[in-house]
Amino acid sequence: MSYLLLLFIVMVILASSPSFKGKIGERKVKYYLSKLNPDRYVVLHDVLLPSQNGKTTQIDHVVLSGAGIFVIETKNYQGWIYGSERSKKWTQVIYKRKQSFHNPLHQNYGHIKAIENLIGSQIQPPYYSVIAFDPRSTIKKMDITSPQSFVIHSNQLVELIEKHDESVLSRFQIKGISERLKSRMIVENKAAKAHIKQVRVDQQEKKRIVNSGVCPKCGNSLVTRNRKDGTGTFKGCSNFPNCRFIA
Template identity: 80%
Template sequence: MSYLFLFSMLLLAILVSSPAVKGKIGEGKVKYYLGKLSPDQYVVLHDVLIPSKNGKTTQIDHVVLSQAGIFVIETKNYQGWIYGSEKSKKWTQVIYKRKQSFHNPLHQNYGHIKAIEQIIGDQIKPPYYSIIAFDPKSTIKKMDVNSPRSFVIYSNQLVKLIEKHDETVLNRLQIKRISQRLEASNIVENGSSKAHIKQVRTDQQEKLMKVKAGVCPKCGNQLVTRNRKNGNGSFKGCSGFPKCRFIA
């Protein structure tokens, strides 16, 4: 019996430590916080999977519709110290002396916003607020974000930030129409999430192959070697700069 208990505990520990489970836990916490928003003033959507450009899909953790605009929220259930900037391709997570990089979530959220714009159309043009919400167990050490509608905060600060924006840009009818369009476009068929994950992995592999071949995955131009301004090493960048700012 004791062996069965130990095996169960080990299996549980493995499951909880997996990135997918950690992500769901983080999303669950944010869902709890957003549940505190008044349903009379806000429409809150969770785990939205909608079409994006080129026939692909994009998955958005949370969307909040209010009279002030649309809040697009990406959750990160990370630990350790977090470093990053709005323009950098990668951000850094530091746990003790171990460093690990991850894709800039503000860039990821930009793709989410473009997908929502595509669904809403040109008749309604609300302001968008891009929010990256880290779990409070992490520490946001250094963050260079200058855009007035981009925020990197802790998840328990979400409600206060959203309620702080109380200007009236959208009326109730517009909010209802946006909500209906997003819900109508939300892909909920069985296996859709797995297909989306498979698509993301395929896109990452194709991007890596193009970079290895010296081709910019964004515009198709050649990648060239450039020296950093501070003289500290070099990097691969698109030859189409400044029209294309891809950095490998």
């Protein structure tokens, strides 16, 4: 096998990996966000922050504006995308093949809480949870009820952010929040690798707790409920609506 053929095979394998596709999506979003006026917005990319219990959380993009804080999760998926705000899993349909993935709005909720904890209670700006899909995807009907949650294509980000022109945060406050986040950002490569390992361990532990019939968010028992559309049942926290965990 020639060297060029081997190199081609390696490149094809790498290009098809989820991590590589994710990085491509993040770079596209980084390009789109570069079009924002730097005099009005502060944009941070690949933000790795300390979270609760000595853990870390990785955020794709954060935009600070007068209207509040936009927390952006990038999904470089194509095909048809189905989901709802409360469901545990969303669905991607591509070439007649279905596959599920974790609800990115739930993931972004953890990102927002990490930022809130770092900023403190003295400033309480609005938070906008934004899920940005590849423009080549088709976002089907989404059941999103929160007025501060958005599921859009990545090339619509700038329009969405600029449309929110409220003056909630002053330029001084935006600068202060930016410096606060930058001072707490973890940039060491070792920490990034530890974060990935931690995520895998957390997912396994969460699955173990759910299988034992316990809610991993609040510790109450899980109960079986019927879906509103009559398509089956699901496990939910018995402490609903105080806890909205769905297995």
